[in-house]
Amino acid sequence: MIKTLFETTPLTAQEKVIVQYIQDHPDCLLEHNAKELAQLTYVSSPTIIRFVKKLGFQGYHDFQLTYVQEYMLHQKNISSRLNQESSINDVIEILPQIYQQVFHETKNMMQKASFVRTINYMLQAKQIDFYANDNNYSEVQSACLKLNALGIRAQAFNTLSQHYVDTFQSQDVLSFVVSHSGKNQTMVDAAYYLRKRRSRVIAITGVIDPTLSLICNESLYIDASLHHLPSSIMLYGLSIHYVLDTLITILMIKKDKLEKT
Template sequence: MNDPRTVAAQVRMRLPTLTPLEAKVAEHILAQKDIDASMSLRDVAVGSGVSDAMVVKVAKKLGFAGFREFRQGLMDYYRSDTAGLYSEISPQDTAGQIIQKVFRTSMQALEETFAILDLEAFERAADYLHRAKQRDFYGVGGSAQIARDVAHKFLRIGLRVSVFDDAHMMMMSAALLGPEDVAVVFSHSGKTTAVLEPLELARKNGARTIAVTNYDDSPTARIADLVLCSTAQNSPLLGENATARIAQLNILDALFVATAQRDRKAAEANMERTMRAVASKRKP
């Protein structure tokens, strides 16, 4: 983990893979924003109410060689500009403070998502979408809104996308996909059964599959051919999903541009045509 911005993100992404007790230990350590070299393994164990061995086990499950590497990673992270962007919203905050905190929290999510994004997977995803005969997007709730936003952008450059947010329709769509097609699943948790089942069916039928999620070890991520991960810090009031959606929208905006560049001439020509088609809908 050479980039300090990735440390907290990697911890948050792996929290769902831990047991409740392990997650409690990880969250306790992550909350130590004043952590320094004087904080010992024993201090953390006592503070978490567990054994020294449990702290070391958690550090290793989170991808570190041991407690010392975990401690150093957090020290580097909390010294970074990215860590300083986040602040809890309090009942006493003014309108200006609320705006600043909401914006800065979104900026943090963007910084950390950029740091962890798998560029190879991103490139392959653009290739899949450019070459596909059929592109079907699956999502429910807020994730469906992201899917619709992306589908709108692709239509502007002449790449047709079908968006499904109904469990039955998703299964019917997946049943008809084949090796020349792509299924993209949007799921913040990566555990939504409504999209997991069509994802499995689409892949079984030979379609390329892409997951857009906040957790790279979620059931959705384990099934998909490619995973594009966002990350966001949880907030008692904002929640995690709202901020993560900002990061996911930016990932997909970049993916739209990368896909368009596969045939920029055609993309620009189609964009001109679609813009002319709606021009009459705007008042002069």
């Protein structure tokens, strides 16, 4: 997550120096506080604090803790990459470690306020539509099956039908648009048309490209980085699955409470 933030956050010249130092000395945050990091990068301590807050952390300690957790996971998985020489036993042993890292990074990107608003939108909607294609489509189909089992009308599309959208009342339908890259043109066009019709739209997307996020009402972020092995397609699918199951589980709990009151 922090690597992605470094790449996607607009930084000043001084902040770029800080990032470069951290990248050149990846273990520096394990042993240096904010004042010491400031001295090493020839900036002021307030510059360090502004830098970590710009990245979305509450303070240096929060930033340092997250970095150390990710650093330790990365170090643990350096020797856990699968390749052509991997045996069946290697795959059985290593995949759970890689899955854990995907879930960890996805959890770190979860913004509670966005999930709360999204759950409220789901409770208000008469129907929930999902838009996704390629490998993402099977994930949203699975979510639809689970939602329908809860008595919530849900359906999946791999492209948008303008005729269909024009037939429903915008306040009745909540739409999810899924793109791991955030710039899949079919999904961007779908979100744009839905928003043009004043429909409420939730993006499930990565953070690298903001195109889809900027169109939608809310964004739920997935781990869409491409450095994972053995297959980024399989692994960001796991990330999407985790986000969707989180929503469905919370929704199930909410519905149970409402039915008992």
